[in-house]
Amino acid sequence: MDIIGDATGERYANALRVLMEDEGVDDVLVLHSPTAIVSxxxxxxGIVGVAQEKGKRRCVLASWLGGDTMNPARRQLTEAGIPNYSTPDGAVRAWLHILNYRRNQELLMETPHSVPEAFRPATETARLIIQSALANDRTMLTEPEAKTILSAYDIPIVETQIAKSPQDVRLAADSIGPPVALKILSEDISHKSDVGGVVLDIGSPGDAQAAAHAMLERVSSLRPExxxxGFTVQKMARRPGAHELIVGATTDxxxxxxxxxxxxxxxxxxIDDKAIALPPLNMNLARDLISRTRIARRLAGYRDxxxxxxxxxxxxxxxxxxxVIDLPEIVEIDINPLLADEKGILALDARIGVARATTPGSERLAIRPYPKELEEWIxxxxxxxxxxxxxxxxxxEHKHLFDQLDAQDIRFRFFGQIRQLPHSQIARFTQIDYDREMAFIATQMADGQSQTLGVVRAVADPDNTRAEFAIVVSSKLKGKGLGRALLAKMIRYCRERGTRELIGEVLAENSRMLGLAKRFGFAANRLPQGGVVGLTLDLSAARPQL
Known part of the structure; x- marks a missing residue:
């Protein structure tokens, strides 16, 4: 909105007020360039007055140009809590940080899509390949070894055979069937095409043998050291119109x-078109990673x-x-090209670098992954x-559990009546940092769908000295032992993590919870706020016999 250079403070105020009252406006950036005719x-x-009016809930940023002469005006804005910048460029960058923060928060609060298919990786197969390479003091897997690991994780690969000599290349090409692709096999050569180490679309076994002889001479001349x-011979992939992508990993x-x-x-x-992300991923985070590249728009389809x-x-x-979570020895992955089209994906080439692991896989990560090892059947x-x-x-299902609770159970859990939990609150309950808090749920399959029957959660302080817990069980299952099983699992978990105390608060009339706590050895004491009992369990003390 241009309010013209002779705008007074009153005009600034009136213009800002109109924008602040518009439901279609989220943020306002006020730019001011000094003139000789206005203050x-x-x-x-004028800006400060409107920004401080009650009911005005918009983000306001400002940029007052003019060097040090604008310091009194900037001081006025700062004292009112309005972020202000000496240049429009700085103000826009700050606003983009706010925009990205909001976007990331919304992304984190989204309910991830279900994984379209379950996969059970052959982790031990992959681990044996890596251990064999490390035992031979190798830090880079061969292409066939790398592809075998991808296949163990159900990533489609093109059929590949190793040939030690040009004669073996002929036999492999005859076995696979033309057309084939031929590549040089050497731990010392990462980018094979740079030294003429790749020949595509070979039409016969004899041509493959001749290509191998020529490739050996060419590569030996360019890289004598x-x-x-040997060589790798693979079936020539025919995917017209497929996009060539790169998927990889490195270690920071x-x-x-x-x-x-x-x-x-x-x-x-x-081309330098790439985006990075931290593992572990879910479907939403994977989609976001793709969306942050330029090629994403082409992947969405265009024209024919x-x-x-x-x-x-x-x-x-x-x-x-x-x-990379399961196998801490992997320090580098490079799948390039990865063909992608409407039929799926296919890995044509892969490199994997390895090193002896010094820490378990999950401890290498900046974000603790889902701790599958804590799953337990009862x-x-x-x-x-x-x-x-x-x-x-x-x-x-967490929302469904809450919707099925009777009024008394809701009051016992939340110390008051709540008609419904908003999406943002349920997202905070289900999207947790496993390193600082834990929530265990009890689930059961019914009519082909998983149902949540109860949940216990505990949030630890930064020093892991004390954790506060809360528990709720489906109103239909009270008195059947599910609460006892959930609380016992949480106590074991906190003990194993070295937490010293488990604390909680219970309404004095919640006799079932108080009785359960007593069985586990919790000490109970009345709190100053009326009708509330504090529970404390010394996790270093002897465990009671249940």
Whole structure:
């Protein structure tokens, strides 16, 4: 909105008031350039007056140009709590930080899509390959070894065979069937195409053998120091119109493993279209990673080119994320090119670097992944029930659990009546930092869907000295032992983490909870606020016999 250069403080105030009352306006950036006919201080006072009016809930930023002569006006804005900047560029950058923060918060609060398919990786197969390489003092896996690991994590690969000599290349090409692709095999050569170490579309076994002889001479001439161990022969992939992508991982000394996605191919460094993210990923985070690249718009389809299978591409990112979590020896992954189209994905080439692990996989990560090792099956009234850590995907069932609670159980849990929990609150309950808090839910399959039957959560202080807990069980299952099973699991977990005390607050009339706490050895004392009992369990003390 241009209010013209002769605008007085009153005009600034009136214009800002109109914008602040418009529901279509979220933020306002006020720019002021000094003139000889109006007071810059007066303009600032006009802005301050409106920004401080009751009911005006918009973010206001300001930029008063004019060097040190604007200091009195800037001081007025600062004292009123209005962020202000000496240049429009600084103000816009600050506003973009706010915008990105809001966007990230909204992204974190989204309920992740369910994984389109469950996959059970052959982790031990991958681990044996890595251990064999490390035992031979190798830090880089061969291409076939890398592809075998990808295959163990259900990432489609192109059929590949190793050939020790040109004659073996002929036999491999005959076995696979033309057309084939031929690549040099050497630990010393990372980018094979740079030294003529790749020949595509070979039409016969004889041509493959001749290509191998020529490749051996060419590579030996360009890289005489490289140790060549043979060739790889693979089926020529026919995916017309497929996009060439890169998916990878590297290890940062501060943040640990970092995932990479972008446009791939031989020009990957020149194109420089990539985005990074921290593992672990879910489907939402994988989609966000893709969206932060320029190629994302082309992947969505255009003209006569259909959109790629986004679910499969996101799932592939999840599989690579799980790979670096499960196998701490992996320090580098480079899948390039990864072909993607409407039919799915296919990894044509892969490099994996390894080193001896000094810490477990999860401890390398900046964000603690879902602790699957804490899942536990129990029997309750003849039914199998799974006790496990909560996941973001549990939000719908978590809401259903709350909706099914009777009024008294809601009051006992929240110390008051709540008609419904907003999405933002349930998201905070289900999207937790496993390093600082924990929530275990009891789930059971019914009619092909998982149902949440109860939940216990504990939030620890930064020093892990004390954790506060809360528990709620489906109103239909009270008195059946589910609350006891959940609380026992949480107590074991806190003890194993070295937490010293578990505390909680219970309404004095909640006799069931007080009785359960007594069985576990909690000390109870009346709190100053009427009708509330404080519970404390010394986790270092002897465990009571239940």
């Amino acid at each position: 810059s201080l007066g303009a600032a006072q 490289a140790v060549i161990t 000394p501060v943040f640990g493993p970092i995932l990479l996605f972008g446009e791939g191919g031989t020009g990957v460094e020149v 080119r259909p959109a790629v299978d986004t679910d499969t591409l996101c799932l592939t990112l999840l599989k690579v994320s799980q790979l 029997q309750l009234d003849g039914e199998r029930i799974l006790l496990r850590p909560i996941r973001p995907e549990d939000e719908p």
